[in-house]
Amino acid sequence: MKKKVGILAGVLTLCLGGVVSAAGIWGSYKGNDIIRLTVEGVPVQVADAPAINYDNRTLVPLYLLQQAGLEYKWDGATKTVDIQKPKGVSPEAHEQSLDKAKLYAEIAMQYRALEALEDGIDLEVTYAMLMDEEDFALVSDPFEESRQKYNDIVDKVNALTSWMQRYNERNDLKQILSKYADALKAHDASYENLKKYHKTEVEADLNSYFSNRSRGDSLTLDAGEKANRGVEKYMELMTDIQ
Numbered sequence: 001m002k003k004k005v006g007i008l009a010g011v012l013t014l015c016l017g018g019v020v021s022a023a024g025i026w027g028s029y030k031g032n033d034i035i036r037l038t039v040e041g042v043p044v045q046v047a048d049a050p051a052i053n054y055d056n057r058t059l060v061p062l063y064l065l066q067q068a069g070l071e072y073k074w075d076g077a078t079k080t081v082d083i084q085k086p087k088g089v090s091p092e093a094h095e096q097s098l099d100k101a102k103l104y105a106e107i108a109m110q111y112r113a114l115e116a117l118e119d120g121i122d123l124e125v126t127y128a129m130l131m132d133e134e135d136f137a138l139v140s141d142p143f144e145e146s147r148q149k150y151n152d153i154v155d156k157v158n159a160l161t162s163w164m165q166r167y168n169e170r171n172d173l174k175q176i177l178s179k180y181a182d183a184l185k186a187h188d189a190s191y192e193n194l195k196k197y198h199k200t201e202v203e204a205d206l207n208s209y210f211s212n213r214s215r216g217d218s219l220t221l222d223a224g225e226k227a228n229r230g231v232e233k234y235m236e237l238m239t240d241i242q
């Protein structure tokens with residue numbers, strides 16, 4: 001279609017009820033009042049013939065409608081304009097996006113729980129370090145609360161497995177759980193070393209305590225940092241879903 005067209009050539013007639021003449025507010029084109037076309041309040045740039053009010057009808061050139069977001073195909077041989085319907089989001093796609101957003105939220109919650117587990121273990125390690133003979137007799141497992149929280153997270157992550165597989169979702173939740181499992185084993189060993197040292201006061205037992213505790217602390221710190229990154233990643237993924 002040639003660039004220079006007559007006002008009636010290559011235009012789409014829109015019969016808009018209630019549209020009245022702008023009385024020349026935006027100027028005139030070949031004796032007809034110009035109609036300003038906007039998209040969500042933003043004027044569409046006029047590069048050729050403008051939209052006009054002609055015989056109480058609003059005529060809008062196709063190129064303006066294209067700039068406004070309406071797609072069309074022009075068949076010069078048959079002088080036919082085929083308007084393409086805007087592509088909306090299908091109900092199925094919407095449901096899938098909603099389901100994926102829920103999955104990301106669940107994953108983020110497990111990362112958050114794993115992040116909090118670091119602080120819980122650290123507190124229990126400090127408590128164990130301050131225990132004496134009387135406490136040792138009363139407390140068989142100073143990490144019981146963290147161990148229970150760990151097991152709860154394991155169950156929830158396992159329950160998410162099939163949901164994650166549906167979207168081929170890969171993450172490091174289980175790797176973090178593995179680090180915490182190793183950390184708890186190291187802290188269990190350090191606790192036994194500490195109890196033994198209180199009985200024997202042998203330096204080797206104290207050194208074993210510090211060695212196992214150091215390993216447990218390192219694993220816990222690494223797991224907590226990875227969990228924090230997981231929270232940030234999945235919060236962002238959740239909000240980015242269209």
